[in-house]
Amino acid sequence: MMNKNLNNKIYKNTMDSIKISDDAVEKAVKNLKQPDVIGKTIEVKKPKYRIFKPIGAVAAVLALIIGAGAIFNLGNMPDKGANNSFFITANAASTDDEPVKITNEFTTIGTITPSIESNASTSIVLSSLKVVADINFNCVGNNVKTVTYKVKNGDSDGVICLFDYNTKVVDYGKVKKMFQNGYSGAMKNGVYGRYLYYDYATFDYDNQLDPDDGAQIAVGYKPTSTKEAIKMQSFLNEINDMDHKSSDMNLKEVKERIKEFYQTVFRNTEVVVTATYKDGSTESKTLKLGINNIIIYDEQDNEITNETGLYRKYYDYKLIMTAKLA
């Protein structure tokens, strides 16, 4: 019987066996005491006791208040006096992107690197092509007890996709059929399953996911015609070709095709957010996702490939995503 703990144990035991020799440690300690090493010393700050200064403390408190206001975006908070209201913020799961309030206009919510889950080698797999976009959603409101997220993608599937560690859902719907292969099997055995694909997921308002947990959405894509499937397949092949950087790639054209690919994948995607208030009433808002632009950039592996003896170079890309209220 295989389980996650066992695998972790095997991995950890193996890593434990990598130990440095005592000689090497003693050598490092000995080197430390060499005069020429000390000669290279630059200023090392020792902690010093500081005299408490009331003016400094007042300034610090003020800075804290201003900082907290900026962090929690107090200007956008719902009116405390108002009853039963909420709005949604979203941001790419990145340390740099601040959550933005979703309005009636398309607003940039961040730059993401989507994951495509497909073998991507035959047109048949297009019927099970899944794209995961790491976007965090958050609900800000008054009297909200729980928040439920549900993804719709037209005739295809969409799911709320959560990291299997640190998940704090209070309620969830079953895994959709399209997402039962592969990952759900891994999840069932509790082994290295990355995602939990929920039909919907409900969180306590006071215990919503933070960016660390990586609340994401996954969208299943189904082509509407054979023609579209062939077209999407060629786009997908082109995206895969970026791994083998070649000088004859027309990046402008590649960019357009990537954009069209994701616009097609996300064209019917909507995230329905339902707030259940403390008095038992509910309110729903629907978000639409969009692609604003594509950024293509150079990447280089740190390892030399056996084939060429050179560092492998390739192109990678990011999507600038937008969202608005439907």
Add this chain to the structure above:
Amino acid sequence: MEKFVDEKKIEEIIRQYADMIYRIAFQNVKNRTDAEDIFQEVCLLLVTKNAPIYDPLHIRNWLIRVTINKCNNFYKSFWQHNSEPLEETLACFQPEQQELLSEIMKLPKNYRNIIYLYYYEGYKISEIAKMLNLNLNTVSSRLCRARNKLKTILIEGGFNDE
């Protein structure tokens, strides 16, 4: 500001984190001798750079970041082409560990670092992203792929049998 080297404190840090630095270096350069050289260089930086030696939370992160940077620089060096073959490097390990390590070493370096930091050192994805100066999304994706590859390795290698 006084010029000061707290040798005792640095020695304490070296002894405490020696295995961690070596493990990261070994995984990256796949070679005992080079990993030990990197360990020595990192220890030297503890003295010559303004390392946060009095901050227990930050010193660990600092050491990991510096070690990985050193490893990245190592890859740019000509001399790495002359390194010892992996088979010889792994000869000092138990047979089962040799087999697993050999498979782990086949993972791309970026994956090895992320999976090590996540599973062994217990860092959160956001912390790893910050430490390696990567997008959180990139770390998530790499961790996902590394996990799946590692899972396949463990299953196919029969490491899951009790």
